[in-house]
Amino acid sequence: MTHDEIAALLPHASERQREVLEALQEHGSQRAAARALKISYQAVQHVVAAVKKKAARTDPQQHRYQDAPLPAGYHIHGVSEMTRNALGDPKWIKSSVDKDAQIEALLRALKEACEDVPAVQPVPAPAVSSDDLLCVYPMGDPHVGMYAWAEETGASYDLAIAEALLFGAVDHLVALAPAGTDALLLNLGDFFHSDHQGNTTRKSGHQLDVDSRWSKVLRCGIRIVYRQIDRALERHRRVQVRNEIGNHDDHTSILLSLALEQRYRDEPRVQIDTSPAKFFYREHGQCLIGSTHLDTVKPPQLPGIMAVDQREAWGRTRHRQWYTGHVHHQRVKDYPGCTVETFRTTAAADAWHAGQGYRSERDMRLDIWHRRHGLTQRHIVGVEQLVAP
Numbered sequence: 001m002t003h004d005e006i007a008a009l010l011p012h013a014s015e016r017q018r019e020v021l022e023a024l025q026e027h028g029s030q031r032a033a034a035r036a037l038k039i040s041y042q043a044v045q046h047v048v049a050a051v052k053k054k055a056a057r058t059d060p061q062q063h064r065y066q067d068a069p070l071p072a073g074y075h076i077h078g079v080s081e082m083t084r085n086a087l088g089d090p091k092w093i094k095s096s097v098d099k100d101a102q103i104e105a106l107l108r109a110l111k112e113a114c115e116d117v118p119a120v121q122p123v124p125a126p127a128v129s130s131d132d133l134l135c136v137y138p139m140g141d142p143h144v145g146m147y148a149w150a151e152e153t154g155a156s157y158d159l160a161i162a163e164a165l166l167f168g169a170v171d172h173l174v175a176l177a178p179a180g181t182d183a184l185l186l187n188l189g190d191f192f193h194s195d196h197q198g199n200t201t202r203k204s205g206h207q208l209d210v211d212s213r214w215s216k217v218l219r220c221g222i223r224i225v226y227r228q229i230d231r232a233l234e235r236h237r238r239v240q241v242r243n244e245i246g247n248h249d250d251h252t253s254i255l256l257s258l259a260l261e262q263r264y265r266d267e268p269r270v271q272i273d274t275s276p277a278k279f280f281y282r283e284h285g286q287c288l289i290g291s292t293h294l295d296t297v298k299p300p301q302l303p304g305i306m307a308v309d310q311r312e313a314w315g316r317t318r319h320r321q322w323y324t325g326h327v328h329h330q331r332v333k334d335y336p337g338c339t340v341e342t343f344r345t346t347a348a349a350d351a352w353h354a355g356q357g358y359r360s361e362r363d364m365r366l367d368i369w370h371r372r373h374g375l376t377q378r379h380i381v382g383v384e385q386l387v388a389p
Helices: 004-010 017-027 031-038 041-058 101-116 159-176 213-233 251-261 301-310 311-316 351-355
Strands: 080-085 090-096 132-138 181-187 238-243 268-271 280-284 289-294 319-324 331-335 338-342 363-370 372-381
Touching: 004 017, 004 041, 031 041, 031 251, 090 238, 132 159, 132 289, 159 213, 159 363, 159 372, 181 213, 213 238, 213 251, 238 251, 238 280, 280 311, 289 301, 289 311, 289 363, 301 311, 301 319, 301 331, 301 338, 311 331, 319 372
Parallel strands: 132 181, 181 238, 238 268, 289 319, 319 338
Antiparallel strands: 080 090, 132 363, 280 289, 331 338, 363 372
């Protein structure tokens, strides 16, 4: 390595790594630097490789391979370099942009942007009040932003349809809820169909059918939940909101919670749960409710997870249930100690699911829990009852 190449790496090095790089500058070779520092030659190799990788990740222009011109329309998304091990055998070191670090930086920037979202002014609570009942509104995988063409999938779906259905479903169910009760608006994950502008799944890279630009989808989704919370406040004494992290929106779901937290920061009757944990719990008298998206665990695991995570609440309660999404169809199973249920979605099937033969009904539900008697009422609204464009 040349003196200039080492100098370009120094800003990316830790204190110990800097010591190694400066020794390399001074003595001219990795073996000489190793002897001067009384460390192994492999240790020097490791430091150089680690700092190069960090430099390429945080500032690709620092890497010397960036000097080569690229054809118009292309960009470098990673770098690789051949080095040699202690025996002189060739070894390739490959690096690319740290996508997780990029996402974290994006979320930090968006959180700062959300700080400027105007807070809504508190509105009066309903005159009547009840401590006995908890109204749970589970939303199974709305996939806001997904596009479906009726001729291909059997039913159309786009941003306008998603907004109309989710507005209509909550309006219908809130009107059936007992006034003055507490409410839990429970988004079971995959609220957004895509997590980024590339419109692919982040983990598998599968292409998604998306209606419009990601920023427009994001804006529409946030507007939908604003409207749902405002409607719930008209009927309920307090409203708690939980947005589960799905496999389609594992970062955007966090952004949704941050936007809601900022908007309702001055409204004491609204609580936005912003925890990134995969499991959520709500205790209501002798009832214990859990929720998760279900993409990381299987249903038989959930009773044990609840018993460990909520051991004291488990002992205090008699009625226990998990609310889950992910599979887009209804499935209820009683396990020793609690029930696990998956919920349907208001979204239509996309081309892939339609082609795979998925044909579940589409609806949204309202569950009413009594603090002593458990789940006592359920209201269901199907999409055919709702007006959509």
